[in-house]
Amino acid sequence: MSAPRRGSLLVDLLGLAAMAAALADYLRPSLLLIPTVAAGGDTPCHYPTAAFFHQHLLPDLRLHGWYPGAYLGHPLLLYYFPLPFLLMSALAPLTGMPAAFKVGTAAGVYVLPLAAYGGLRLLGFRFPAPLLGAAASVVFLFVEENPIWGGTIASTLTGEFSYTYGIGLGVLFLGSVYRTYARGGSPAGPAALLALTALAHGYAVLWAGLSATFFLYSARRPERTLRFLLTVAGLAFAFVGFWILPLLADWGWTTPYDDAWITVLARNLAPELLWPLFLAAFLAFGATVAGARRTGGPDQRLLFLLHAAVVGTALAAAGPALGIIDVRFVPFAQLALCLAGGAAAGLVLERLAMPGPAALGLVLAALLWGDAHSRVLRHWIDWNYTGLEAKELWPEFRELASRLRGSPSDPRVAVEYSQEHERAGSIRMYETLPFFSGRSTLEGVYNQASVQTHAVYYLASELGATSPNPFRSREYSRFDTESALRHLRLFNVSEVVALSPRLVESLSARTDVVPAGRIEPYAVFRLRDPGPGYVEPHTFAPVRTPPSGWRDKAYRWFTRKPLGAAHLVFTDDPRFEVREIDEWLAPPAVPLPVGVQARAEVERESITIRTDRVGHPLLVKVSFHPRWRAEGADGPYLTTPALMTVVPRRPEVRLTYTATWADRAGLLATASGLLFAGWSRLRRRPAGTSAPSPAALAACPPAEPRRRRWGALVPVCLLGSLLGARFVDAALRRPPDPAPLYERASRAYADERFGDAAEYARHAMTRAHDARLRAELFCLRGESLLRSGQPAAAAEAFEGVLREDPTGPYVPQSLFGSAEAYARMGEGEPAARARARLAAEYPDTPWAARALAAEPVPGR
Secondary structure: OOHHHHHHHHHHHHHHHHHHHHHHHHOOHHHHOOOOOOOOOOHHHHHHHHHHHHHHHHHHOOOOEEEOOOOOOEEEOOOOOOHHHHHHHHHHHHHOHHHHHHHHHHHHHHHHHHHHHHHHHHOOOOOOHHHHHHHHHHHHHOOOOOOOOOOOHHHHHHOOHHHHHHHHHHHHHHHHHHHHHHHOOOOHHHHHHHHHHHHHOHHHHHHHHHHHHHHHOOOOOHHHHHHHHHHHHHHHHHHOHHHHHHHHHOHHHOOOOOOOOOOOOHHHHOOHHHHHHHHHHHHHHHHHHHOHHHHOOOOHHHHHHHHHHHHHHHHHHHHHHHOOOHHHHHHHHHHHHHHHHHHHHHHHHOOOOOHHHHHHHHHHHHHHHHHHOOOOHHHHHHHHHHOHHHOOOHHHHHHHHHHOOOOOOOOEEEEOOOHHHHHHOOOOHHHHHHHHHOOOOOOOOOOOOOOOHHHHHHHHHHHOOOOOOOOOOOOOOOOOHHHHHHHHHHOOEEEEEEOOHHHHHHHHOOOOEEEEEEEOOEEEEEEOOOOOOOEEEOOEOOEEEOOOOHHHHHHHHHHOOOOOOOOEEEOOOOOOOOEOOOOOOOOOOOEOOOOOOEEEEEOOOEEEEEEOOOOOOEEEOOOOOOOEEEEOEEEEEEEOOOEEEEEEOOOEEEEEEOOOHHHHHHHHHHHHHHHHHHHHHHHHOOOOOOOOOHHHHHOOOOOOOOOOOOOOHHHHHHHHHHHHHHHHHHHHOOOOOOHHHHHHHHHHHHOOOHHHHHHHHHHHHHHOOOHHHHHHHHHHHHHHHHHOOOHHHHHHHHHHHHHHOOOOOOHHHHHHHHHHHHHHOOOHHHHHHHHHHHHHHOOOOHHHHHHHHHOOOOOO
């Protein structure tokens, strides 16, 4: 090795060591190795996954399985990314699981600068560009503005640690695929990196894979380039077939994020910390395009990074249409620009007589720049990695978990959402109860992994003084313990943990709930009659309805007040004789024979049911998934809200969560991919193995005879489709017209079918966005509920007018209706207040005259 190369290598090592030291100054190894469970954001909620994976799945050589602890059960790690949990399990025998988990959550931060350095070297950048690109990635890590977007230290601390692995491996893949394409090497290497990226994070593999379409822009033989890209993608898919085929086969049984999350603010999209790097990147892009004639063409490496930034932007635009979170793609675009800015600085320093000292100076400047802009990271890291055991409320939470201790066969526990949970280590601390107590709860961290998610969050809105409600496309309830308790019994919940004074007071005043203990700030209440358990004989015949549109129909059924007596079964099986008449109304209630006995033994991945009446349908209060198989029964059938129904053919029925064809096909795909890669490598072995020169890499692809070039159409059409998807999705997703349902409500009211009128009006409101129309519908619903004998629900409807349109023309009617509803409930004080306001503010309206005529005269 020549002296200049030794000097460059030494500078690289010193610069990378400085970055590692700077990161270690924040993410201190001494802190990570303390045997405590990491706190903060979603992070502790992933700890039960790590423990469950290490204890139950990995010993059986499985990457995913059924987890009963959240959302009434859901597949664990079927829809999430196993790579970090594999690393944690590998470390656990050496450090113990708590420390292994903390190291596993933090390691991706250390990986990113190394991946950036390696990726830029593979792209063909010479010293000191790879080193400065790595420094740029460290600056990116210090961004604090977007902690839930991914890729940064702040995002890692919120629980997005899988993303940090994914973005680093994605950058390494970009370098590997560029180098392989330029030198005509085997696609197995980049395919393996793309496969690892997929195991780390799905968003990262989409970004990295689509970024590789860059080579088609100037491909002289586009069919060969396309074949190369498809081979890389196909091999990567095969390598992870054991995981990705089951995921794709069952993807339809997830809850999509179809809401737009992006907040278009300059400080979010272009944080001040990244301005110098963005400026350097755009100057470099302009310079390389402007000097293309003089230099023989633009620098393909810089254009590759620009293309990667555009791909990230396009994927963010398409996020809602794809059912995934749009903001999670923005960091890919930001990092690509940062790497381009760092590489551009390296290209400038490369021309200096002594680039090494200048490069080290820029590395130190980058580290100081990032540190100077950090406001919360040190405190946040200390908060997270000192662990749950160091938090103020940990002793009380530990005692709560001890008092609730049980197993998945015990009834579930519901916990109120509250800011108080933060004092125990995370605002979502209650999601760790299945680990610390053994009992199942309702909410969980993987809210896309279950079909029950919308129902669970609706129940949270009924039960809590405040609730998270993360899916903006759904309407939720106001505080309503009466309705919440009906839903709790449906979900086989026997205990409620309340924190807010409002919920504590409401539950204390009820006779069907009894106090079961107080551990400040937690108050535990037990339902006197939580129901028959995890299996309950249907009281009314299940009502058959087509499976199409089942999510919306199930949500309408679940949010109906009062809850419908008969369940919908989403099937075309004619053995369910009772059919749905009108999807907007409660299903017809046809009584079934009473006195049926059924009991269940619930284990982690199986349910054994014994019944005394064969043929009588049974409701199983566990989330539906097509991997459940029934022995001794027909079914399971998807049932509202997303539970299961079985029809026993024998007195004993066994439900088992099983492997499917996708698992077997995935293993076969992986084996085939490995065999193909080995065979391909043997065929290529005689080829030269010397590394190409940077000039050859920059000239990607190699010169070939001029042919018709159509390759650019592929990335252009792809990017255009992604960018346009947002507008197409918005156009196709226009709010449906509320007029037909409004007309049905009016006709039902005129026909004195007041219960039906109230339901039609409720569904029309979900479609109406005009404040005046919503106010009119609120009044129509309120009047209908009054006449159907539901004054409490009517009062809530009339209050909706005062809440949403407090100065509109329907306020007098709503005040009159509120007064009448409260009077029928025997609540004289709010009725008098409504009448007084009506008389004072709207004295000349017919509603004021009606209120005066209806008001009782004192002494009469």
